[in-house]
Amino acid sequence: MIRFNSLSKVWPDGTQAVSNVSLVIPRGQFCVVLGPSGAGKSTLLRAVNGLMKPTEGSVSIDGVQLTTSSERALRQRVAMIHQHFNLTNRMSVAGNVLSGLLPVVSTARALLGWFRTEHRAKACELLKGVGLSPAHLQRRAGDLSGGQQQRVGIARAFMLDPEVVLADEPVASLDPKISRDILTLVRDAARERGTTVLCSLHQIDLAREFGDRIVGMRDGQVVFDGTPAEFTDERVRALYHGAQWDDKPAQVAEITDTVYTHPAIEPVLA
Amino acid sequence: MPATGTALHWQLDAPYTARHVLIILALLVVILFTGHRTEMDKMVVMSAQAVGNLVGVVDDSQVVRGLSRVGQSMWPPVMGEKEEIARLPNLDKNNLPWFSYIEVQERIEQRLNPQTLQMEKETERLEYLVQPVGYLWTVLIKMIETFEIAIWGTLLSIIVSAPLAYYAARNYSPNGTTYTLARGTISLLRSAPELIVALFLVLAYGFGPIAGVLALGLHAAGFLGKFYAEDIENADKKPQEALEAIGAGKLKTLWYGVMPQVMPQYIAYSMYILDRNLRMATVIGLVGAGGIGQELKGRFDMFQYGHVATILLAIFIAVFLLDQFSARLRAKLI
Numbered sequence: 001m002i003r004f005n006s007l008s009k010v011w012p013d014g015t016q017a018v019s020n021v022s023l024v025i026p027r028g029q030f031c032v033v034l035g036p037s038g039a040g041k042s043t044l045l046r047a048v049n050g051l052m053k054p055t056e057g058s059v060s061i062d063g064v065q066l067t068t069s070s071e072r073a074l075r076q077r078v079a080m081i082h083q084h085f086n087l088t089n090r091m092s093v094a095g096n097v098l099s100g101l102l103p104v105v106s107t108a109r110a111l112l113g114w115f116r117t118e119h120r121a122k123a124c125e126l127l128k129g130v131g132l133s134p135a136h137l138q139r140r141a142g143d144l145s146g147g148q149q150q151r152v153g154i155a156r157a158f159m160l161d162p163e164v165v166l167a168d169e170p171v172a173s174l175d176p177k178i179s180r181d182i183l184t185l186v187r188d189a190a191r192e193r194g195t196t197v198l199c200s201l202h203q204i205d206l207a208r209e210f211g212d213r214i215v216g217m218r219d220g221q222v223v224f225d226g227t228p229a230e231f232t233d234e235r236v237r238a239l240y241h242g243a244q245w246d247d248k249p250a251q252v253a254e255i256t257d258t259v260y261t262h263p264a265i266e267p268v269l270a
Numbered sequence: 271m272p273a274t275g276t277a278l279h280w281q282l283d284a285p286y287t288a289r290h291v292l293i294i295l296a297l298l299v300v301i302l303f304t305g306h307r308t309e310m311d312k313m314v315v316m317s318a319q320a321v322g323n324l325v326g327v328v329d330d331s332q333v334v335r336g337l338s339r340v341g342q343s344m345w346p347p348v349m350g351e352k353e354e355i356a357r358l359p360n361l362d363k364n365n366l367p368w369f370s371y372i373e374v375q376e377r378i379e380q381r382l383n384p385q386t387l388q389m390e391k392e393t394e395r396l397e398y399l400v401q402p403v404g405y406l407w408t409v410l411i412k413m414i415e416t417f418e419i420a421i422w423g424t425l426l427s428i429i430v431s432a433p434l435a436y437y438a439a440r441n442y443s444p445n446g447t448t449y450t451l452a453r454g455t456i457s458l459l460r461s462a463p464e465l466i467v468a469l470f471l472v473l474a475y476g477f478g479p480i481a482g483v484l485a486l487g488l489h490a491a492g493f494l495g496k497f498y499a500e501d502i503e504n505a506d507k508k509p510q511e512a513l514e515a516i517g518a519g520k521l522k523t524l525w526y527g528v529m530p531q532v533m534p535q536y537i538a539y540s541m542y543i544l545d546r547n548l549r550m551a552t553v554i555g556l557v558g559a560g561g562i563g564q565e566l567k568g569r570f571d572m573f574q575y576g577h578v579a580t581i582l583l584a585i586f587i588a589v590f591l592l593d594q595f596s597a598r599l600r601a602k603l604i
Contacts, residue, residue, distance in 0.1 A: 049515050075517030086512035091530040099526040102518035110522045153512075160516065 001027050002048060002164060002196060007057035009043050009220075017043040019220040020057070025196055025213075027062075027163070030187055032211035033200040036240050040220040041200035045166045048198065049078040061164060076103045079157035081186065083169040085149040089142030093132070093152050096141045097123040100159030119159075126155040130185050147178035151185065158189055165190060167199035171206070179203065183210045204236055218242065340575065347583055348576035351404030355397040370401040405577065409562070409584045416561035417588070419482045420547040426487025427494050427547075428540060431456075434491065435498030442502060442520055456499070460492025468554040479560035486550055490543045497539045501532040534604045541596040548592055552585050 002025040009018040018040040025031050033041045046052035047059050050071040059066045066074055079100070087096045098115050109115065115123075124134055130151040136144070141152055150170060157165055167186060171179035183199075187210055190197045201207045207214055208228040216224030216231070216239040224235055305311065322328035355361060355372065363372070377394045401407070437443045437452035464485050471481035502524070509527040518526070555563015562581055569577040 051511070051515055072517045075515065078516075080512065080515045082508070082512060084508055086508040088509040088527055088530050089506070090533065091526065095526065095530070099513060099518070100516065102513060102522045102526060103516055105522075107519075107521060111525055156512075 001025065001062055002198065003060045004044070004047070005058045005060070007044070007047055007054050007059060009040070009047070009052060010055045016220050018047070018054075021217075021220075021222055022057075023215065023222065023225070025198060027196050028191070028194045030190060030197045030199065030210060030212045031215060032207040032213070033198065033215045033217060034202075034204065034207050034224075034239065035200075035217035039217040041217055042168055043220075044217070045080075045168050045198055045200060048164060048166055049075050049080060072103075076160055077162055078164045078166060079160060079162035081150070081153050081157050081165060081167040081170045083172045085146070085153045087141040087149055087152055087156075089140065091141060092138050093127070093141050093144070094120075094123060094137040096152050097127060097155045097159060100156035104160065122159065123155070126158055127152075129158075129189065130155050131181075146174055147182065150174065150178075150182050154182070154185055154189065158193070158195075161193060162195060164196045164198065167197060169200050169202060172202060176203075179206060180209075204231075207231070343573075343575040344579040346576065347579035348574070349406050349580065350400065350402045351408070352398050352400050355399050358399060361399060366399070367401060367404075369403060370399055373398045373400045405580060409565070409580055412562040412565050412581075413584050413588055415479065416551045416555070416563070417548065419479050419486065419559075419561050420544060420551045422479075422483045423486030423490060423547045423551065424540065424544045426483060427490035427543060430459075430487065430491035431494035431498055434495040435502060436524070438495055438499035439502035442524060452495070452499075456492050456495040458492070459488050460496065462489060462492075464489045464550050464554055465557060468559040469557045472558045477558040477560070477564075482551060482554050482559035482561055485554055485559060486547045489550075490547060494539060494543060498532075498536060501535050502528055505531050534600075537603055538600060541599065545589065545592055545596065549585075549589060 002023075004021050004023040007018055007021045008016075010016050021040075021044060033044060035041055043052050047054055048061070048066075050066055061074055061077065064070055064074060088099070091099075095113075098119065101115070101119055102110055105115065105119075124137070127134065127136065132148065132151055132155070136148070141149060144152065153170075165186065170186065171182050174182060183206055186197060186199070189195070199211075208231060211228055214224065214226060214228055214231045215222055216235070218239060224231065224239055316331070316333050319328050319331040320333040323331035323334045352373070355363075366372070375396045375398060377396055379392050379394060380389050381392050382388075383390045434452050434456055437448045438456055440449060443449035443452065467489060468481050468485035471484050475481045475484070505528045509531070510523055513523040513527045551561050552563050552566070555561040555565070556567045558564060562585065566578060566581045569575075569581065
């Protein structure tokens with residue numbers, strides 16, 4: 001269970017990234033965070049593993065509050081999937097997946113690259129689970145396609161059997177089909193293990209399809225919190241366009257010339 | 271006519287302004303002044319004379335005279351060795367070194383016979399041991415010794431600079447003090463010229479390769495430390511963030527998130543240092559720090575320019591071969 005207690009973050013330049021957010025995400029829930037760019041989605045996610053230090057309020061996981069002293073231990077229970085995959089490109093797939101174990105592996109073993117048999121077996125199984133074969137183990141991560149790289153990222157995230165997975169726009173740079181595949185992988189892996197997923201997205205259809213719950217953020221505040229069924233088109237518009245939105249009927253231009261005439265649009269920048 | 275409200279009183283930054291012209295003029299004055307002090311004007315005149323002499327317009331040129339004198343005394347490079355057998359007490363005539371033979375020369379000398387008070391001719395038989403490639407062999411052995419000094423100097427610099435680089439990388443150094451200390455050490459190491467360091471180390475460790483290895487290693491550690499640290503600082507932040515997010519710890523993050531990314535650059539730097547150390551190892555021998563430089567200085571001081579030519583050729587070939595090797599190694603690793 002993740003609990004945000006009236007969390008606020010003001011960047012040094014005065015930008016209010018998150019203001020007074022209180023949320024409770026029960027264990028095992030797939031919670032999607034939606035909202036326009038700059039709404040504070042990433043900041044909220046990063047508060048969970050301490051990559052972002054809140055100015056006010058706090059985050060706790062299963063009742064343990066995230067502080068400087070508990071951060072190291074808590075981080076091992078929170079995995080992260082990144083928008084740009086964040087793999088070490090010049091390292092092998094095997095190295096990248098195994099690096100998900102680094103917090104629990106002794107420094108000597110890590111530096112020598114000697115991982116236990118059960119760890120290597122687990123890396124293989126997870127790779128198989130995300131649809132990559134053992135033949136990929138020795139490939140360089142940077143040589144794989146975007147979708148394959150994100151699969152490696154998912155395998156790395158699940159190496160430590162995390163209680164929480166933070167997915168920061170995990171499919172923002174992937175095509176629609178691969179995006180669905182990737183999110184299916186994350187959802188299934190999480191359900192199998194009872195993992196809580198906090199996932200920020202930009203695709204509304206994917207959010208409705210995969211989310212058990214949708215949290216809408218705007219200007220650092222939670223403006224919607226409910227099930228996908230409650231997240232109607234009206235609410236989507238309200239979330240992304242706010243008060244500026246007004247519906248205009250489509251105008252059809254009469255075809256009179258070989259040159260396309262654009263329908264008249266009122267200048268926005270007057 | 272532009273629409274109202276369009277800002278027009280702006281322009282892209284001009285590539286140069288009046289200030290730039292002033293600065294360039296000031297620099298020109300400085301260059302002319304220092305040019306006279308460093309005898310650049312004389313250099314131009316002498317070089318022009320040399321060219322004129324070569325094409326036959328000018329009768330005499332100091333530069334051409336000097337160069338041709340050096341060239342004549344250096345040609346041909348000495349390859350063999352010839353020594354009087356009487357001076358080699360340990361030589362076993364039945365078991366000569368490889369590729370060598372004994373040459374017998376007869377020397378006729380005029381001598382005054384004390385009995386007859388007449389000048390008499392006397393023949394003296396002199397035996398020489400001739401080794402046609404003997405000096406080449408000596409140079410090769412010395413060159414290998416120089417190589418060894420360069421390799422050990424490079425190894426030492428890598429060992430010293432690796433921990434220094436960790437503490438000198440702003441994003442990995444534990445705190446400001448360690449950062450400043452590491453940076454300071456690196457600057458100190460880099461600022462001490464090898465030749466001077468070698469001079470002092472020869473006093474401390476005596477003549478021989480120890481001083482050479484230490485001098486090269488410490489100086490190069492200053493270079494490598496700086497380059498390594500800056501590469502760590504500039505490495506792709508994304509994998510590091512991913513490992514930091516799960517609490518991997520700094521050293522493990524460096525090993526898994528940074529090292530694979532910077533390895534090709536590190537190898538390139540280290541190969542450059544090896545190349546540089548090989549060239550410097552030939553020089554620091556001049557102050558007695560071992561290697562081919564010691565041989566070079568000895569021959570130079572005895573005006574044996576033929577031997578000097580052989581040594582210089584050997585250095586050139588060694589550097590060239592190393593360059594070829596490092597180019598291949600780099601191509602393989604990237």
